[in-house]
Amino acid sequence: MKAAVQNHHARMQRVLDHIDRHLDDDLDLDALSGVAAYSKYHFHRQFTATFGLSVHRYVQLARMKRASFRLGYADAESVTDIAMDAGYDAPDAFARAFRQRCGQSPSSFRRYPDWGSWLMAFGPLDNARRKLMQIIFTDDDVTIREVPPTPPVAIMEHRGDRATLGDTIQRFIAWRKAASLSPETSPTFNVFRSERCPAVAADYSMDICVGTDQPIAADDRQMKAGVIPGGRCAVLRYPGNTNNLEPAALYLYREWLPASGEEARDFPIYCQRRLSFLPELSVPEIIVELFLPLK
Known part of the structure; x- marks a missing residue:
């Protein structure tokens, strides 16, 4: 087979x-x-x-x-x-x-x-x-870093069925554009507060964040101000852009964490997506890093 x-x-x-x-x-x-x-x-x-x-x-x-x-x-x-x-x-x-x-x-x-x-x-x-890639992670793909707290971030919360996540992402993009926060200069984070496919679809929960020093208006019903705390993290760099980091997260939780002797800290796993440009053509590629907070 x-x-x-x-x-x-x-x-x-x-x-x-x-x-x-x-x-x-x-x-x-x-x-x-x-x-x-x-x-x-x-x-x-x-x-x-x-x-x-x-x-x-x-x-x-x-x-x-x-x-x-x-x-x-x-x-x-x-x-x-x-x-x-x-x-x-x-x-x-x-x-x-x-x-x-x-x-x-x-x-x-x-x-x-x-x-x-x-x-x-x-x-x-x-x-x-x-779809044809078979990505196999090893311990060499994981580094432990002392990660500083992020600069202030604007947070859009998605709560509910993952099937509606696309609508939340489009609202986030529209807000970011209106605020002139380019992905080239303003870091983007996803904080995963639930499993990708929880037993109850309505329990899916994720925060979409963008770095900004602009104040968030008190009457802004879409965004709230916050920060992603710093500390020790296991960091796994994912090869290329993807909307499914579940294989990487499963590797960290199921294989790397038990073998490492480390313990996870009380903050959800999160990722940062940032643009990088190939010097020969200035063609953008996206770099995705997954952070597992450690004690």
């Missing part, structure tokens, strides 16, 4: 690699099912079941992501050429799709890219690619 799963993953990885190398080609079901060596009558269902995206949606997002790079770093290329290469017949159709996906027009993104929104916009694509 394990060998069969590995074979399936290898065939699907070939498809992803082929898409990356042939974004300008006709990536239809006939071509891609042939790369995977699966029947075209079943391939699209197998692809969707594996990655959580249809083949068409995956290719569309991959082309849009490439277009965003070209907008940001190929000033000599016209928006029309970029739109055509992304599979759109007209610049206005591309502009509508780009704004819907990234929250900015192509021309606005070219001048002042909002990398925080960009990372979220292509999260589904990144998450799909990560």
